[in-house]
Amino acid sequence: MGPPDTKRRDRRCEYHKDHGHDTNNCYALKDHLEELVQDGQLAQHVRKNNPLNTVTLRPDSPPLGVIHMIYSLPLPTQVHTIQLQPSLSKPITLAKRPHEIGKISFDDTDLDGATLPHADPLIVELRVNRFTVERVLIDYGSTLGIMYYKTFVKLGFTNSDMLSADYPLFGFNANPEYPLGRITLAVQAGTKSVDMEFLVVKLPSPDNLIMGRTWLHAMQAVPSTYHQLLCFPTEYGIEQIRGSQKSAQTCYLIVAAKRPKEPEVNAIEVPDRESLEDIGKTPSEKATKDLDRIEINRSPDKFFIIGTSLNEVDRREFVSFLLGM
Incomplete structure (x- = not known):
């Protein structure tokens, strides 16, 4: 509560029965009431x-x-x-x-x-x-x-x-x-x-x-x-x-x-076909100007990439093989 000479006589606490602060601002009273609430003794008074x-x-x-x-x-x-x-x-x-x-x-x-x-x-x-x-x-x-x-x-x-x-x-x-x-x-x-x-x-x-x-x-x-x-x-x-x-x-x-890693392009090797050297790199590292993107079922989220160096016959067979997997 503090020394008597420093107390404010215009404020009185009914809990301490003394001067110095108002009852509404008494931390000791609030802590005591909170303990009673937590113990369930004032449930009827809590909204x-x-x-x-x-x-x-x-x-x-x-x-x-x-x-x-x-x-x-x-x-x-x-x-x-x-x-x-x-x-x-x-x-x-x-x-x-x-x-x-x-x-x-x-x-x-x-x-x-x-x-x-x-x-x-x-x-x-x-x-x-x-x-x-x-x-x-x-x-x-x-x-x-x-x-x-x-x-x-x-x-x-x-x-x-x-x-x-x-x-x-x-x-x-x-x-x-x-x-x-x-x-x-x-x-x-x-x-x-x-x-x-x-x-x-x-x-x-x-x-x-x-x-x-x-x-x-x-x-x-x-x-x-x-x-x-x-x-x-x-x-x-x-x-x-x-x-x-x-x-x-x-x-x-x-x-x-937690950021998702950049997806890798996996290699699918066909017998007697030479694999592209940049297969396995991340898309940002690939030479995209030498690749073609083939969408699966016209879905932009599902696709594979093949090289542009294939001739038309090999390209058609390769695409049919991949789409049929």
Whole structure:
């Protein structure tokens, strides 16, 4: 509660029976009520359309766990997506600097800790629903907050916790993407927490969340991808969260590893026929001006390639042989 001489006499907490803060702003009371809700002792007082797993975040409360990358790769080693931590776990460390209150600016001194040159996006970690969520993409080009379905599940939610979302999203691919639903959660960055509505989508991604302009404006936050910093004002002054270039580069490698390989052209040898020297190379390496493309059943996705050096009789026999296989 603080020393008696620093307490505000105009604010009283009925839970502590003391002055210093209002009852509605008492973190100890909120944590106690949340424990009762989780134990099922206040079920009759909780509205059913509110997610029971949504909790009020206290800046100094320990996280329930850490959500790392939720994208699976075909590797022999197992990737653990959740690591439960004890109550004495180390809290989030913030890169704080003595900025003037209310003024956010960047200079070369903010590059301390950044690897240059780089073209990395800003990837940070945030607290959501008492979990530390890593690989959160700060995207100033996005309007809304996006939560990927695997992250939604790791946070302890089910489909019944979502509200309907009937409007499509654009920008993920060529076609509009309809979200599975929406959910509003408290998102904590440093000592500051704001409620954020997420649209839940079921798409593959190396990121766990995308935080767009809606959250940035609510936080009054200013991101700098060059300095790899996210700055925002709080009642304690300007706070900074440094991005993780390692996470950004790992995300890029994951996406690159999932790209389909360029198909190879397999050789079909016919007795007494000399094989083309460039058979087996990738299409981009082949001398395409010396090849003919023959579609199968007039399907552009099914075809084979033969050389133009064949005479008309051999070409006709060869095509008939391949189409008859």
